[in-house]
Amino acid sequence: MPHSLTLLLHIAGIGIGATLLMDGWTVLRKHLLGVPSLDYALLGRWIGHMPRGQFRHAPIGKAAPVAGERALGWLVHYLTGLLFALALVAVDAPWRCHPTPAPALLFGLATVVLPFFVMQPAFGLGIAAANSANPAKTRLHSLLTHLVFGLGLYLAALLFAPLLCSR
Numbered sequence: 001m002p003h004s005l006t007l008l009l010h011i012a013g014i015g016i017g018a019t020l021l022m023d024g025w026t027v028l029r030k031h032l033l034g035v036p037s038l039d040y041a042l043l044g045r046w047i048g049h050m051p052r053g054q055f056r057h058a059p060i061g062k063a064a065p066v067a068g069e070r071a072l073g074w075l076v077h078y079l080t081g082l083l084f085a086l087a088l089v090a091v092d093a094p095w096r097c098h099p100t101p102a103p104a105l106l107f108g109l110a111t112v113v114l115p116f117f118v119m120q121p122a123f124g125l126g127i128a129a130a131n132s133a134n135p136a137k138t139r140l141h142s143l144l145t146h147l148v149f150g151l152g153l154y155l156a157a158l159l160f161a162p163l164l165c166s167r
Contacts, residue, residue: 016081018081018153020152097164
């Protein structure tokens with residue numbers, strides 16, 4: 001298999017695997033702790049309003065629905081996971097074939113910048129969910145979810161390394 005195809009498959013496996021683990025965590029968290037996860041229809045709504053020049057909402061739940069918003073939201077969610085995996089591999093290329101937990105966990109934590117400083121303000125929740133009903137709880141769950149994403153990066157890389165890396 002050509003190196004570029006192997007690399008793309010590895011990045012896809014890492015990104016999708018990490019996003020799947022994150023989604024599994026949010027389902028478990030909802031059942032065990034009663035904490036709902038992001039409704040990805042709202043992510044799709046946000047993206048769907050962008051071509052119309054609308055980037056901020058107060059709150060996003062009151063914005064007009066967009067056709068196909070749920071599917072669009074899930075697509076963007078998984079594409080984001082792929083892009084984060086690509087970014088991690090771009091920063092530390094050898095890591096994908098010799099994964100260790102620390103870079104993945106730190107990178108996962110770093111990805112919380114996107115919801116704290118882009119999505120939550122754009123959804124009308126303020127920076128780092130400052131305007132949410134319980135900012136500290138919302139922040140904690142965002143951090144935990146992105147830490148689980150980091151764990152997923154590591155576990156997926158560990159899973160795919162023997163299959164896609166020549167030793």
